[in-house]
Amino acid sequence: MNDLRMMPRLITPVVVWLITTSLLVAAPSLDSVDPSVAGSPALGSGGWWVALVVLTAQAVVLLERGSRPLPVLLVVAAAPVVVALSGAGDATSLSSAAVLVAVWSAVTSTPLPDRVRALAGALAGAGLLVAVGTSLSQTSIGLPAGTAILAGLVQGAGVIVLPALLAATVRARRDAQAARTDLALAVEREQSAQIAAAIAEERTAMARELHDIAAHHLTGIAVMTGAVERQIDTDPAGAKESVRHVRTQSTAMLRELRGLVTLLRSPGQAEDAGGQERLSQLASLVEEARRAGLEVELSTLGTGAAIESVGPLAQLSAYRTVQECLANAARHAPGAGCVVVLDTQDPAEVVVTVRNGPPATPVPSGGRPARRGLGLVGMQERADLTDSILEAGPTAEGGWQTRLRITA
Incomplete structure (x- = not known):
């Protein structure tokens, strides 16, 4: 089970490592086709090995991008400087692939708004590191300092700013969807609470009405039927009068039971309990x-x-x-x-x-979720x-x- 949960974390770093190392291996051969643009380190040279180690280290560090996105971003963004100082030349640009992934993870997973300043600082720092690394690598292959600095700024903006804007847009859409889902759940919970409260109120009213009926009418009926039993032989006229009282009490009880049924209707309907529909x-x-x-x-x-x-x-x-x-x-x-x-x-x-x-x-909803x-x-x-x-x-x-x- 743990292995299955780790698969999504492993896929992206492994893909990035495979692509960048493949390009690192193929770059010297491509440079040999056109020596005028050659800027990659020779296969097996010191700079080449440093670049390979740094690219591998970036892939390993990316495994922690979910739990510590901002430190991972800064560590990965420092890789271009290390590669440039080793004399790897154009191979420095290969380290930008891992920076793109780190920027995406930092923007989409950093808690906001409490850490918005930390995120902005990490993005700015990462952009500066990429710009410095690119400028150093371009200087090492013979470009003028001004051109190298401009290339570094462009590379930093392209690797940091554009992916951050795209990730922010995706995060905003995701947060909006989550907010709509939370609102729907809150409405559902409110409806459930209203239904439970309405049912409890109706049951309480029913229990109160039943208690009143039992305490008044049924008690009176029981007393009068006991009197009828004693009077039926000795006082027939009195027994008939008691039976008439029993009939009166029974009619009243049925009328009140009929009124009790109206407690089951929906709240807000003011209907006369005395009418027999x-x-x-x-x-x-x-x-x-x-x-x-x-x-x-x-x-x-x-x-x-x-x-x-x-x-x-x-x-x-x-x-x-x-x-x-x-x-x-x-x-x-x-x-x-x-x-x-x-x-x-x-x-x-x-x-x-x-x-x-x-x-x-169509029935207008007023822009609010439908309520049952x-x-x-x-x-x-x-x-x-x-x-x-x-x-x-x-x-x-x-x-x-x-x-x-x-x-x-």
Whole structure:
């Protein structure tokens, strides 16, 4: 495993060493073709061996460019001076290949902005070393001092400035991509926290409501049924009155349980808990959405009598689900057609399907990452409460479909 991790570190130094040493070996032969431009050391001479050792040392030092990029840059940039002082002549330029790699690593891996001054200093120092080494090598092969210095400055700028600018551009693009990724992750974590908080709040409210119902109504019912048991033989009139009280308490409890279901809807929807919405009222809901501008149609398959086999809580859950789907279609797919299908053909279940097409015009995002709402979470909570099955997801045409299966 360690060997596999070292492979990327080894590849670049090995490639640089192979290229530069191959050119060092081939340079004397190339110079012999045109003696007027000969400036490389003879094969096997002292300068040639010094150049070979320095090029090898550069490749070894480059292995540490990831952990210590700035020291590596300065050490590698000192190589042209050493090669030039050894009398290697034009072979000095071969050491610039390793400097290019070191500059790239220094710019792309140095922590910023806390070490920007150190990076600037290392680049300036490396450029000066390359310029000095090139000037010395050009002087040694007979160029005038002014020309040699100019050549050194050009070589230093070409080896340091241009690669640094390119590496800075690549780093800026990489940092921007990383920032966008971090922003998306932060938004995702925020959404998860909001969903968890909403669910916890709803569960707390449900527990509080259930406690109140149990403490008030069920306790009263238990007391009154105990009285009925004692009165049924001795005081029939009193027993009938107690039964009427039991009926009153039971009706009130059912009404409050119906209100408890509304706690499962998405935050921000202020709906009256006292109203009992049913599947038979879907036509009114669709008509209301149509008046609001949504292109929606209602299709009923089967007989309406089968709806009565569905309990009131399940009917309220289905009604709220359709209501949420129509609101989502109007919000996220403006101008798209929408179809609500109430299928009661199977006597064992009632299936409610809401399907809308893709938006007629793109919905502006405002330049911020898309946020998932909490509506789907509320729908799933309602379905779980009534032992129903919720299926929701995009369609092949680019729209959205939500299907709720209710056991009859």
